[in-house]
Amino acid sequence: xxxxxxxxxxxxxxxxxxxxxxxxxxxxxxxxxxxxxxxxxxxxxxxxxxxxxxxxxxxxxxxxxxxxxxxxxxxxxxxxxxxxxxxxxxxxxxxxxxxxxxxxxxxxxxxxxxxxxxxxxxxxxxxxxxxxxxxxxxxxxxx
Amino acid sequence: xxxxxxxxxxxxxxxxxxxxxxxxxxxxxxxxxxxxxxxxxxxxxxxxxxxxxxxxxxxxxxxxxxxxxxxxxxxxxxxxxxxxxxxxxxxxxxxxxxxxxxxxxxxxxxxxxxxxxxxxxxxxxxxxxxxxxxxxxxxxxxxxxxxxxxxxxxxxxxxxxxxxxxxxxxxxxxxxxxxxxxxxxxxxxxxxxxxxxxxxxxxxxxxxxxxxxxxxxxxxxxxxxxxxxxxxxxxxxxxxxxxxxxxxxxxxxxxxxxxxxxxxxxxxxxxxxxxxxxxxxxxxxxxxxxxxxxxxxxxxxxxxxxxxxxxxxxxxxxxxxxxxxxxxxxxxxxxxxxxxxxxxxxxxxxxxxxxxxxxxxxxxxxxxxxxxxxxxxxxxxxxxxxxxxxxxxxxxxxxxxxxxxxxxxxxxxxxxxxxxxxx
Ligand SMILES: [Zn+2]
Numbered sequence: 001x002x003x004x005x006x007x008x009x010x011x012x013x014x015x016x017x018x019x020x021x022x023x024x025x026x027x028x029x030x031x032x033x034x035x036x037x038x039x040x041x042x043x044x045x046x047x048x049x050x051x052x053x054x055x056x057x058x059x060x061x062x063x064x065x066x067x068x069x070x071x072x073x074x075x076x077x078x079x080x081x082x083x084x085x086x087x088x089x090x091x092x093x094x095x096x097x098x099x100x101x102x103x104x105x106x107x108x109x110x111x112x113x114x115x116x117x118x119x120x121x122x123x124x125x126x127x128x129x130x131x132x133x134x135x136x137x138x139x140x141x142x143x
Numbered sequence: 144x145x146x147x148x149x150x151x152x153x154x155x156x157x158x159x160x161x162x163x164x165x166x167x168x169x170x171x172x173x174x175x176x177x178x179x180x181x182x183x184x185x186x187x188x189x190x191x192x193x194x195x196x197x198x199x200x201x202x203x204x205x206x207x208x209x210x211x212x213x214x215x216x217x218x219x220x221x222x223x224x225x226x227x228x229x230x231x232x233x234x235x236x237x238x239x240x241x242x243x244x245x246x247x248x249x250x251x252x253x254x255x256x257x258x259x260x261x262x263x264x265x266x267x268x269x270x271x272x273x274x275x276x277x278x279x280x281x282x283x284x285x286x287x288x289x290x291x292x293x294x295x296x297x298x299x300x301x302x303x304x305x306x307x308x309x310x311x312x313x314x315x316x317x318x319x320x321x322x323x324x325x326x327x328x329x330x331x332x333x334x335x336x337x338x339x340x341x342x343x344x345x346x347x348x349x350x351x352x353x354x355x356x357x358x359x360x361x362x363x364x365x366x367x368x369x370x371x372x373x374x375x376x377x378x379x380x381x382x383x384x385x386x387x388x389x390x391x392x393x394x395x396x397x398x399x400x401x402x403x404x405x406x407x408x409x410x411x412x413x414x415x416x417x418x419x420x421x422x423x424x425x426x427x428x429x430x431x432x433x434x435x436x437x438x439x440x441x442x443x444x445x446x447x448x449x450x451x452x453x454x455x456x457x458x459x460x461x462x463x464x465x466x467x468x469x470x471x472x473x474x475x476x477x478x479x480x481x482x483x484x485x486x487x488x489x490x491x492x493x494x495x496x497x498x499x500x501x502x503x504x505x506x507x508x509x510x511x512x513x514x515x516x517x518x519x520x521x522x523x524x525x526x527x528x529x530x531x532x533x534x535x536x537x538x539x540x541x542x543x544x545x546x547x548x549x550x551x552x553x554x555x556x557x558x559x560x561x562x563x564x565x566x
Contacts, residue, residue, distance in 0.1 A: 013290030021287070046427065047288055053428075073309075073432050075301035077293060079378035085293040090380075093294045095302055095427060103427040105294050118309045135291055 012084040014133050021048045023062050028134045031126040034062045035102055046102035067124035068141060069098040076113050096122055096138050110139040149419070149448050151253040154402025157563065158409040159188035160526035162519075165393035165511030166336045167269035173207055173216065174223045176394035177265045180516075181224045184396040187526065189410045192398065194224065198257035200231040201247045203240035203264035204515035211267050220263060235515075238464060240264060241395065242518025242550030242559035246418050248399045249561075258401045264516035265394035288427070297387060297465065299426055299554045301379035304467035306432035308381060311482035313470070315381050319369045320488050321466040322385045322508055328495055329505020331536035336391050336511030341365040348374060386466040391511030395519035397526070413529050417451070417562030419444030423555045433482075435555035438475035445547070445560040446477075453477030456562070457543050458499070458528060460521035462551040463506040469493075472549050473501060476560070500538050503528060518550035518559065529565045 017025050024047075027034035036045050040057035044065075051058055074094040080086045094108050094116065108116050109125065122138035129135060161183025163176045171179075185192060200221045208214040221231035234244040241264030248260040289295070307313060322341065329335040330343065339347075345368040352359050362368040369375045375383045398408070405412035421440030426432065446452065453476055461476070463469035470484040478499050479487045487493060493501040504510045504524035507517055525546045527533040546563045 012293070013286035015287040015291050073302040073306040075298045075305060075382075076377075076380035077295075077298060078376065078380065079297075079384075081295035081297060081379075082290065082293060088293065090377075091293055093292055093298050093302070095432075103429075105288050105292050105427055107292050118306065 010083045014129055017132070020050050024048045025133060027062070027064070028126055028136055029132060031134065033065050033067045033124050033136055035065050035098070035100060036060045037063045044098075044100045044102050046104060065098055065100045067098075069096050069122060069138070071095075071108065071116060071118055071120040071122060072097040072103055073118060074108070074116050092116055094138065104136065107137050108139065109137045149444050151249070151415075151418075151448070152255060153253055155249050155252045155399055155415040156402050156405035156409070156412040157397055157415060157522065157526060158400050158405055158412050159184045159192070159398040160396070160523040161185070161187045162334055162395035162516070162523045163393050164334050165391050165513060165520070167390070168392045169270040171267070171392060173204070173211060173213075173265040173267040173392075173394065174219055176267065176392060176513075177202075177220045177263055177396070178223050180263060180265070180394035180396040184398060188398070188408060190408050192408060194226055196259055197226055197229060197261050197398075198259050199229055199251065200226055200261045200263065201234055201244040201251075202231070202262070202515075203234050203242070203244035203518060205235060205237055205240050205266060206514070207267070210271055216265075220265065224261075226261065236557040236559075237552035238462070238512070238514045239518055239550045239552030239557040239559050240515040241520070242548065242561070243420065243552075243557065245397065245399075245519060245522065245561060246420055246559050249415055249418050252399055252401050258404055260399045261396060262399060262519060263394060263396040264513075264519035266513035266515040267392045268390045268513060269392050285425075296553070297382060298379045300465040300467055301382045302426070303432045303471065303554070304381050304465070307467060307470065310433050311485065313485040315383070316366055316370075317470075317485035317489060318381065318386050318466040319366055321463065321469045322369070323365050324488065324494055325463060325469075325502050325506040325508040328503050328536055329509025331534070332505045332510055335505045335509055336389055337509045338505070341368065341385070344368075345374070382465060382467070388464045388507040388512035391513040393511055393513035393516050393520065395516045395523050397519060397522050411530055411565070413526060414564045414566060415561060416564045417445035417447075417449030418560070419448065420557070420559040422557060425556070426554055433471065435471055435475055435551070435558060437555050437558035438472060438549065438551065438560070441558045441560040442476050442549070445562050449562040449564070451545060451562065455545050456499075456547045457541055457545055458503060458525075458538055459501055459547040459549065460504060460506070460524050461501055461549040462517070463502060463508050464512060464551070466508065468551065469501065469506065472551070473499075476547065476549060495536065496539055503533065503536055503538055518548070521548040521550060522561070522563075525563055529563065
């Protein structure tokens, strides 16, 4: 589907904090990447939720992860699908797999779009949006 | 805990199928389109049907609330074709709404609660106030995890295409070949939104340049044309404009009846022999972006119910919302091995005169993709092909006895598969 937008000022969507996701976003605001770890089966899960989908356990702890991983897949947007991103075109979006397992939707920063590839080692950095929200982004892993 | 083998409580048959023209119509609402489809359906039938004989309506629709500011559309559709006071239910599973509405109709008849069910799908997406389209398209992506990094729907399929190309060595040209093939079919379908081949489109661009006295593009063939960013801009790498299905208005209707009543309505009914449906994780929880779990599950269930193998399916309509989606579909359905679909397409195996014709209607790419109607539209093509009524796009040299439809919601969160037999 391809849509057209003209003359709108729409801000970039920002995450809505809920009871279940608050610890994650509070961690991001402190520039710390926290992932839920099931105390019963050991599954690392993302996005945050109230129940382990592997074993139905609600016994969960938040653990700080390495923030290191690799690019799982990626795309470069050349077309404005969301008006808030018009000025960023062309911009990349990547799915990054953390070393602990979970996959995150994110953007690769400090890197040319042409240099992104599947399997590229990356590490997390945080971009502050406001006092409450910082978004996890990833940059090429410094050797 | 093992599941019981899925089976229909009683047989279900298809006795009529029709669709509105698919396209962009400034002067038609979803209910007008639905009436067009209903009329086409009754015209397709061998024997007359009275509306009082129809027990219920299921209608697939994704987002009339957002696209048209109109919710609760099922009773409106029922009213417009004279079905009131029969039960009318809207079914929503994104782009699979139509296919799932069909499945609900099948289940209702198989259960014994109804004998005769009208299933429709309808969607009005074009010529709407820009704010509405903007809001609707923005609302289709998850604000928290997708919207906050600019990931919108086409990009999700683009990431699947990137993963597929990386894993199997396919190229952007392989994606283009899916679109060229589907436009070749759609060119022969008078109901299609774009009933032009890519070559036609290329030649008309050249003609236009000549008339305007502009520099004449030196495209040698369709691939050359599709590689040119002026003709075919990148939207979300590796996908270009011609890899995407269009915004479409349209509707489709089919009539399902209990098997023992089929001959009352049709001299040549088509029997529903398999149906399956599955779900899948959001993209960031998948083990593999090059295959869709819901499609494999839906196909498995439908094949098992029908007692047939993928090799036996003669033609299929599959969900090509993007060119990559067709490649994933024909692998997940078992027509080709994983990583082989792009080669099969290149060899012409999926062309109308190939071993396994796919999307003879033109597919969503060329026929159009009125989201909630698309899954029902697929069955309209199957109906015509199986009865030998597809005109110039009739598959040559095949007595078509076994067919399949495959309808996907979003990036595979839903997939529904149906198998049809002509006896
Ligand atoms: Zn667990």
